[in-house]
Amino acid sequence: MLSGGLTIVAQAAERSSEATQDRIRLLEQRLQILQTQFEQTVREQQQKIQELEQELARLRGETSQQGAAAGQNPPETFFESPVHSRQTSWNPTQSLPWRLGQGGTYVDVGLVGTFAAGGSTARDIEGSLQLGGHDPNQRGFTVQGVEWNLIGAVDPYFLGSANLLYALDAEGESEFELEEAWLQTTQLPAGWQIRAGQIYAPFGRFNGRHLHQWGFVDAPLVVARLLGPDGLRNxxxxxxxxxxxxxxxxxFLSxxxxGGHGAAPFRGADSDHHKEDGHPLPLGFRPAENDRGVSALTDFLWAARYAVSVDLTEEQTLLMGVSAAVGPNSSGMTGSTQTKVFGADLYWKWRSPRAHAGFPFVSLQIEALLRKYDLGAYDWTEAAGAGTPYLADGLSGAPAVLHAETVTDYGVYTELLYGFRRGWIAGFRCDFVAGSKGDYERALWIFEGTPLSRDSARSRRWRLSPNLTWYPSEYSRLRLQYNYDQRQGMGTDHSLWLQWELSLGAHAAHQF
Amino acid sequence: MHGTWLFWIRILLLLLLGDPSVQARLLVVATTADLAALARAVGGDRVEVLSLARPTEDPHFVDPRPSYLVQLARADALVHGGAGLEAAWLTPLLNRAGNARILPAARGHIRCCEGVTLLEVPEKLDRSQGDVHAAGNPHYLADPQNARIVVHHLADTFVELDFAGTEIYRKNQRAFVEALERSLPAWEARLRPFAGARLVSYHNSWPYFALRFNLRIDLFLEPKPGIPPSAAHLGRVVAEMKASGVRAILVEPYQDRRAAETVARATGARLVPVTQYPGGLKGTEAGYLELMDYLVRAITGALSDREQASTISTR
Structure with missing residues (x-):
């Protein structure tokens, strides 16, 4: 009995405390509304006072001037900056314009369009003279890329980002690429961050740089040849x-x-869309038919990078890194063929202690790559039997039998940029790429009537590229570049490209 | 043998997860030197303050050096303006620093513009008007009254992060505000004779100062914010200056002196080196109040010195 009564009392007390809680909540809400209204009134009054003060200041200025220069009163001109005259204080209740970027929405949105026009003495431009997937690809105009960037906090635990890229190839075909789309942890302790999704492999300095972050019109030769036209991203x-x-x-470890376009030197070899120098033969004069699929962790592409940086002085910074990428490739018919790529990079930058809009500055970037590529054994007899074009011995005419071997490719590029005055940058780049002669290159072959000896996808070439860049503002850019190309067995070519770029929406992130 | 094992495991954990032992002083990273000076004023000896942007460089464009990641990764608090000035370089740094304590919405994230009435908030975002910040003009600390709001934010956060120092932080805050209240009437008195005077500045970074001290700083060497001066625009500025008798051109350390000198030569106006960042000019290193004092003296000097206005100074 007693305990029952107590329960009832307790329940009643609970109910009444609930009611009190509700009342408190209600009062809190009211208080909040009143506060907001009060703040708004204060702001409006402040604004009124400001306006009056300005008016007063202006009138005072006018009278003192009239005194000095007998009635020479200049009219209000355009110098009243349009921004200045539209002075309004922030008002929380007014509906604000829909703001893209910088905290106005849940996601920062930006669009960067990069275009080029120009020409070259070479005719084999796309994928041959110009190795990069977003380089200028023909005489005339090129849409190098129109990139749509989105970035923002997903929730308290993750950051999310996506880069979608549209481009047109030399045939005018639309290309759509999912460059990046990932989420990244924000709450892990001790400096750890995990990123997952469609990501760039952490390799060197150039891989992972978007078009608008390049210092030149095109991708460095060694990067485009050794990592593939689209770089390493998957x-x-x-x-x-x-x-x-x-x-x-x-x-970094990834x-x-x-497989796929984003892993061209690995299992993506067969999807490699660039055809070197007009002949359709893949690397090593053999098709990539040796895709063994994925059955173990070693069948993935592993990439790692270690980077260090020190500030040499108040004005100078040095950044150095070493990278490696290892994974299977599908070259030839048989064998457990692997690709290993190693890289070392260095970036040095000097910037004036009185830098204005980032100028003046001098920067030097050097990146060297070395690739060991296992070519699988391949017998062309079957292709010959099936009646399809086959690689034949130049002397006997018999179908080629290529044995397995490992070939080495290497190269380096150096970029020097000098931002000599606000908005202006003079650049100079030296490119070099070469490959050790493989056994398969020591014979004379015939393919579809064309004699072949050196593999042009691996032969030596170098390039010198002076350029001049002008930023009319931070959001637009014009760039003129000349390329002096020297390809072994193909001679010299001259190219001239004019590039222009626009940037819309959220502020493009400044990167180091 | 067992002991050595434990030792190495501990070393490994320390290396992988960082040192969990409590830091003696709060590590505060400020984006710009003015905010750093205020953080020092409030934090005193209990905080260690680092400033990312150098006081002489353009705060809109700071190189996001990798060493900044190291500083941000360790910071207990991040102090930034919050009005878009540092957005282009701060956001990517924050995204990579991997420090949850200073991310937006964390206790250690101090967005100083909260509560400040920002001027020139654009009704419409349109970059044909130049690099206009969506939140409004971000140079609000040129008005000393706004420093009161900022030190308030700083003290609140420092108290939250380091409760043991409450008394010291509050005392420092009071001391700063009292010093400000002592100085402000004196500054206003010094500039009162020049009420309504018109000045030219390179960039539109002085509307808060102008409003506080009844000056008119509405003529800029940049045709639009962030757009470099063109010859045609400078020609119009010269004409306008002559017409309204402008005698002084405000130039900050990183801004293009040559453009300002050209205009000064053509008009007989004086170049007045100014800065919004303690340490940006010699004699401003001591702190925020000292910087304001310097500015008031420099501008009063330029406006009162009629003799020198006629002799062209181009040094």
Whole structure:
């Protein structure tokens, strides 16, 4: 009995406390509304006062002037900056314009369009003279890329980002690429960050740079040849660890799919859309028919990078890194063929202590790559039997039998940029790429009537590229570049490209 | 043997997860030197303050050096203006620093413009008007009254992060505000004789100062914010200056002196080196109030010095 009564009392008390809670909540809400209204009134009054003060200041200025220069009163001109005259204070209740970027919406949106016009003495421009997937690709006009960027916090735990790219190839075909789309952790302790989705492999300095971050019209030869026209990017996951050292020191490790366009030197070899120099033969004069699929962790593309940076002086910064990427490739018919790519890079930048809009500055970037590529054995007899074009011995005419071997390619590029005055940059780039002569290149072959000896996808070439860039503002850019190309066995070519770029929407992120 | 194992495991964990032991002082990273100076004034000896942008460089364009990631990764608090001035370089740094304590919405994220009435908020975002910040003109600390609001934010956050220092932070805050209240009437008195005077500045970074001290700083060497001066525009500025008798051109350390000198030569006006960042000019290093004092003296000097206005100074 007693306990029952107590329960009833307790329940009643609880109910009444609930009612009190509700009342408190209601009062809190009211208070909030009143506060907002009060703040608004204060702001409006402040604005009124400001306007009056300005009016007063203006009138005072006019009278003093009239005194000095007998009635020479200049009319209000356009110098009243349009922004200045539209002075309004922030008002929380007014409906604000829909703002893209910088906190007005849940996502920052930007669009960057990059176009080129020009020509070359070479005719084999797309994929041959110009190795990069977004280089100028023909005499005349090129849409190098129109890139749509989105970035924002997903929730308290993740950051999300996507880069979608549209372009037109030399045939006018539309290309759509999912450059990047990932989420990244924001709450991991001790400098760890995990990124997962469609990501760029952490390799060197150039891989992962978008078109609008390039210092030149086109991609460096060694990067485009050794990593593929689109670079190394694929679905996968990356862990980054910013080490607790006194200087910048960061380790990246990633695990990606090893097939497709984003892994051309790996299992993506067969999807490699660039045809070197007009002949359709893939690397090593043999098709990539040796795709063994994925059955173990070693069948993925593994990439790692370690980077360190120190500030040499108040004005100078040095950043250095080493990278490696390892994975299977599908060259030939048989064998467990692998590709290994190693890279080392260095970036140095000097910037004036009185830099205005980032100028003046001098920067130097050097990146060297080395690739070991296992070519699988391949017998052309079957193709000959099936009546399809086959690689034949130049002397006997018999179908070629290519044995397995490992070939080495290497190269380096150096970019020097000098921002000599606000908005103006003079640049100079030296490109060099070469490959050690493989056994398969020591014979004379015939393919569809064309004699072949050296593999032009691996032969030596170099290029010199002076350019001049002008930024009318931070959001637009014009660039003129000349390329002096020297290809082994193909001679010299001259190219001239004019590039223009626009940037809309959210502020493009400044990167180092 | 067992002991050595544990030792190495501990070393490994320390290396992988960082040192969990409590730091003696709060590490505060400020984006610009003015905010750093205010953080020092409030934090005193209990905080260590680092400033990312150098006081002499353009705060709109700061190189996001990798060393900044190291500083941000360790910071207990991040102090930034919040009005878009540093957005282009701060956001990518924050996204890569991997420090949850200073991300937006974290306790250590101090957005100083909260509560400040920002001027020149554009009704319409349109970059044909130049690089106009969506939140309004971000140079609000040129008005000392706004520094009161900022030190308030700083003290609140420092108290939250380091409760043991409450008394010190509040005391420092009071001391700063009292010093400000002592100085402000004196500054206003010094500039009162020049009420309504018109000045030219390179960039539109002085509307808050102008409003506070009844000056008119509405003629700029940049045709639009962030757009470099053109000859045609400078010609119009010269004509306008002559017509309205403008005698002084405000130039900050990083701005193009040559354009300002050209205009000064053509008009007989004086170049007045100014800065909004303590340490941007010699004699401004001591702190925020000292900087304001310097500015008031420099501008009063330029406006009162009629003799020198006629002799062209181009040094």
């Amino acid at each position: 679905p996968g996951v990356q862990a980054a660890w910013l080490m607790p050292t006194a200087f910048y020191s960061e380790l 695990l990606l799919n090893s």
